[in-house]
Amino acid sequence: MNNSKIEVKDLINIGLFTAIYFIFIAPPGILGIIPIFMLLLPAMVGLVGGIPIILLISKVRKFGALTICGTIVSLILAIMGHPWIALIFSIPVILIADGLMAMKHYKSWKYNCLGYILFSFWPIGTFIPFYFMRNSYLSFIQDKYGIEYQNTVATLFSVEMIPVIIITTIIGAWIGVYIAKLILKKHFKRTGMI
Numbered sequence: 001m002n003n004s005k006i007e008v009k010d011l012i013n014i015g016l017f018t019a020i021y022f023i024f025i026a027p028p029g030i031l032g033i034i035p036i037f038m039l040l041l042p043a044m045v046g047l048v049g050g051i052p053i054i055l056l057i058s059k060v061r062k063f064g065a066l067t068i069c070g071t072i073v074s075l076i077l078a079i080m081g082h083p084w085i086a087l088i089f090s091i092p093v094i095l096i097a098d099g100l101m102a103m104k105h106y107k108s109w110k111y112n113c114l115g116y117i118l119f120s121f122w123p124i125g126t127f128i129p130f131y132f133m134r135n136s137y138l139s140f141i142q143d144k145y146g147i148e149y150q151n152t153v154a155t156l157f158s159v160e161m162i163p164v165i166i167i168t169t170i171i172g173a174w175i176g177v178y179i180a181k182l183i184l185k186k187h188f189k190r191t192g193m194i
Helices: 008-031 035-039 041-048 050-059 065-079 084-102 109-119 122-132 134-145 147-156 159-183 185-191
Strands: none
Touching: 008 041, 008 050, 008 065, 035 041, 035 147, 035 159, 041 050, 041 122, 041 159, 050 065, 050 109, 050 159, 065 084, 065 109, 065 122, 084 109, 084 122, 109 159, 122 134, 122 159, 134 147, 159 185
8 A cells, every 4th residue: 555644735635536436426426316227226336437537546546536536425325314324334334335345446447447446336225225224224215205206216226226226336347447448538547547
């Protein structure tokens, strides 16, 4: 791992790319009110978030930059009304993804790609209540959105759909990181990432 400490200029870059990442993932987040898009949310976030995250790790090649970015976004979403329990899943996933990329000092495309795919799983934490607090969470949804909406999400978020969530997240994140590579190829060659 890179043993350089995060400095003020790094924090500025982290803040900038966190804001850009949040702007990129906001439209899929808004679509999440539609049940099928809620199910595909991690895949959509993985698809659109590749460019700002890959730029972040190419600009700040220090362990903790990705963790700070992901944690800030997760906390903002929790403050905005997402389930707080999501942080139990999201933050460890973000940390592990950051550690995976740091193993090769953020210079290995393979490790960065795998790390980004793993990082893209953080939104799945918002689904925890569907599986571990199901009755109370579905009751909350029914009170807020009505019985039809509650029935739809109850069907979509069955245990049988977990593999679908995982597979679509991997595919969405892989496409997102591949698009980032194509768009940012010249930048990556200059920084030695590819």
